[in-house]
Amino acid sequence: MAKEGHKYLFVLGGVMSGVGKGVVTSSIGLLLQQRGYTVNLVKIDPYLNVDAGTMNPTEHGETFVLRSGLETDQDMGNYERFLGRDLTNEDYMTSGMVYQSVINRERALEYGGKCIEAIPHVRDEILRRIEAAASYNDSKISVIEIGGTIGDFQNALFIEAARVLKMNHPEDVLFAIVSYLPTPGTLGEMKTKPTQTAVRDLNSYGVQPDFIVARSKETIDEKRKEKLAIWCNVQKESIIAAPDISSIYEAPLNFEKDGFGDAILSAFRLPEKRAVSLAAWKKFAAAVADIKAPEVKIAIVGKYFDTGDFVLSDAYLSVIEAIKFSAAKLGRRASITWVNSKHFEKKGARPAALLAGFQGILVPGGFGESGIEGKIKAIQFARENKIPYFGLCYGMQLMVIEYARNVLGLKDATTTEIKKHAAHPVVDVMLEQKEKLSQNKYGGTMRLGAYPAYLKKGTLARAAYKKELVEERHRHRYEINGAYVKQLEDAGLVFSGTSPDGVLMEIAELPRAKHPFMLGTQFHPELKARPLDPHPLFTEFLRAASTHKRRRS
Numbered sequence: 001m002a003k004e005g006h007k008y009l010f011v012l013g014g015v016m017s018g019v020g021k022g023v024v025t026s027s028i029g030l031l032l033q034q035r036g037y038t039v040n041l042v043k044i045d046p047y048l049n050v051d052a053g054t055m056n057p058t059e060h061g062e063t064f065v066l067r068s069g070l071e072t073d074q075d076m077g078n079y080e081r082f083l084g085r086d087l088t089n090e091d092y093m094t095s096g097m098v099y100q101s102v103i104n105r106e107r108a109l110e111y112g113g114k115c116i117e118a119i120p121h122v123r124d125e126i127l128r129r130i131e132a133a134a135s136y137n138d139s140k141i142s143v144i145e146i147g148g149t150i151g152d153f154q155n156a157l158f159i160e161a162a163r164v165l166k167m168n169h170p171e172d173v174l175f176a177i178v179s180y181l182p183t184p185g186t187l188g189e190m191k192t193k194p195t196q197t198a199v200r201d202l203n204s205y206g207v208q209p210d211f212i213v214a215r216s217k218e219t220i221d222e223k224r225k226e227k228l229a230i231w232c233n234v235q236k237e238s239i240i241a242a243p244d245i246s247s248i249y250e251a252p253l254n255f256e257k258d259g260f261g262d263a264i265l266s267a268f269r270l271p272e273k274r275a276v277s278l279a280a281w282k283k284f285a286a287a288v289a290d291i292k293a294p295e296v297k298i299a300i301v302g303k304y305f306d307t308g309d310f311v312l313s314d315a316y317l318s319v320i321e322a323i324k325f326s327a328a329k330l331g332r333r334a335s336i337t338w339v340n341s342k343h344f345e346k347k348g349a350r351p352a353a354l355l356a357g358f359q360g361i362l363v364p365g366g367f368g369e370s371g372i373e374g375k376i377k378a379i380q381f382a383r384e385n386k387i388p389y390f391g392l393c394y395g396m397q398l399m400v401i402e403y404a405r406n407v408l409g410l411k412d413a414t415t416t417e418i419k420k421h422a423a424h425p426v427v428d429v430m431l432e433q434k435e436k437l438s439q440n441k442y443g444g445t446m447r448l449g450a451y452p453a454y455l456k457k458g459t460l461a462r463a464a465y466k467k468e469l470v471e472e473r474h475r476h477r478y479e480i481n482g483a484y485v486k487q488l489e490d491a492g493l494v495f496s497g498t499s500p501d502g503v504l505m506e507i508a509e510l511p512r513a514k515h516p517f518m519l520g521t522q523f524h525p526e527l528k529a530r531p532l533d534p535h536p537l538f539t540e541f542l543r544a545a546s547t548h549k550r551r552r553s
Contacts, residue, residue: 006134007141007172007268010162012209013149014179014198019215020251021178022075024242025145026082027252028176030281031261032141033083036273040137041079042091042130042144043072046154050096053446061314065475065527066092069449074317075145077527081321082252084530090133095154098125118157126161141268150177150201163206174267176211177202178242181224183217190216192227199232210267211260212239219243238263249285249531253278284531287328296332296546298323299358301339301378303371319364319392322529326539332546344374351381360388360517360545363395365475365524372418376402383510388517388544390537393476396520397427400480400488400508408491417478426488428481447474451499451523453506459496460519461507464536470497472506472523479522480505497521517544 011025022043029041049055052063053071064077072092080087102125106116114121134142146162148155166173179195199209212234214220219241229236240260245251255261256278265272287293300316320336327334337358344351355361361382363375375395379402382389391399397415404413404426415427450471455462462468482503485495492514497507510518517540529535 008165009141009143009174009176009264011143011145012175012177012202014177015194016180017149019178019180021145022078023248023251024178024213025143026078027255028143029079030082030252031256034276034278035261035265037141038139039141039143040091040133040139042133042142043075044144044158045073045094045147046152046158047094048096049094050100051094057315062317064318065448065473067450067473071448074314077318081530084532088136090136093129098122101125123157123161123164126158127165150198159205159207174210175207176213177209178213178215181214181216181220190220190224192224195228196231209234210238213242214239215242217244247285247288249288253282253285280532284328288324290333293331293333295335296327296542297335297358298360298362298545299337299339299355301341301361301363301375303341303366316364318526322526322535322538325529325531325534326542329534329539330542330546332542341371341374341378344377351377355381358387359548360541362390363398365393365395372398380406383515383518386515388541388548390541391520392526393522393524396508396522397478399520401426403493404484404488408487415478425481426484427478429478446477449473453497454500456496459494460509460512460540461496464540472525473527474523476522516548517541
């Protein structure tokens with residue numbers, strides 16, 4: 001049963017994917033939250049994967065890990081960043097989760113021997129999850145993004161569940177369609193017909209949108225609004241402009257100008273609880289978009305760039321945003337360049353030629369052997385030339401391997417992820433993971449979610465965090481091999497963060513006397529970076545990179 005008086009706003013996509021449903025959903029959540037309402041955001045992914053953990057980043061983009069350890073779609077990261085708080089397992093669902101739950105219940109005879117069908121049983125499980133998320137969050141308004149676009153076979157059951165909820169609670173359910181309005185270059189006129197068709201398709205499901213969010217290159221004009229209002233049966237005031245912007249963080253500010261937040265509350269017949277204050281958000285968005293701010297040049301050395309003629313930056317979305325947040329805090333403008341680590345492995349390749357001019361080098365997380373030797377060469381270049389370096393997860397492991405090879409003298413040092421029977425397995429699979437891997441248990445079985453770490457006094461990490469105990473999110477199977485820790489420390493490497501029992505190495509760094517900033521984390525700090533609360537390690541990395549520029553000049 002739906003919560004009494006609870007409000008539900010479903011966000012759907014029209015015409016084509018990738019036009020920003022997640023940003024629209026995040027922005028709506030921020031605007032309603034600023035008005036004093038408790039809001040929960042839900043992402044529905046129609047794919048049959050149980051979670052996002054087993055999907056290739058070049059196909060799906062980043063996997064965002066919640067505090068609980070659930071591996072989710074990257075939109076959940078935007079939700080957390082816009083709302084400024086952690087989300088829960090209840091705020092995410094996939095077709096795989098839904099079907100798995102229904103099948104498990106059927107196997108346990110919980111349906112009493114009935115014939116199990118998509119309608120009503122799968123549909124009702126979707127509704128149960130939507131309502132459970134509202135109840136768990138104790139929210140007043142749920143904003144639910146249904147992945148895919150209108151007309152997709154995969155999301156039809158989710159739209160049907162939303163229709164039934166609307167039928168049972170007509171005053172409490174609204175629909176917004178985010179649809180693209182193209183302006184063909186040869187015509188020079190914004191066209192509404194694709195959106196009209198998308199709305200007509202949505203009508204065929206028995207659903208009428210209350211709002212149209214008009215995504216377009218330029219702001220939709222009054223003439224086009226009038227056209228959509230007539231042919232889509234939507235009030236002209238309920239057609240919201242969403243033109244291309246330089247930063248996604250401008251979206252809620254544009255929506256506020258268009259009165260989107262007030263229009264939603266009016267449609268729900270809810271009062272405005274308090275005056276909207278977006279001053280801090282405006283200041284942040286202006287800092288991110290400030291093209292006159294001093295530039296700091298960062299190289300991200302990775303391998304998830306092999307996507308034909310295009311660079312898939314979504315594979316490292318949270319990393320990019322975390323850099324932006326810290327740069328804005330420091331009054332800087334981050335200029336990010338993608339450097340494919342495989343380029344360093346080509347015959348005759350010179351790291352100096354590929355990395356010259358960068359003030360900071362970052363190696364993000366990843367898996368497998370491809371491009372790894374190239375990353376190690378980039379790390380060596382950063383260490384020897386005292387360029388600020390930041391390694392995340394695999395980026396920390398490779399930093400330790402590079403140090404073991406080139407400083408400790410263990411030329412065969414590597415990770416058992418690449419070489420199972422390595423002579424010097426400086427990085428090895430965690431004991432608890434060995435049995436899982438032997439049984440081919442991959443999905444949802446890594447070390448996932450939030451774990452505590454203690455920080456040593458007098459280290460870069462402790463100075464950045466300004467506290468002894470921290471909690472960070474993990475996603476990995478391999479760890480620094482404890483058998484090599486003393487050797488590495490004797491050679492000058494500092495493990496400044498460890499698990500409470502001292503067994504797991506969480507942060508590795510070089511003392512500031514040896515290097516301005518050479519630090520790696522076993523965890524993923526980017527997952528906790530927020531627009532108004534940047535992550536301290538990213539901030540210190542950017543600060544060191546800015547200083548490096550002044551030294552060079």
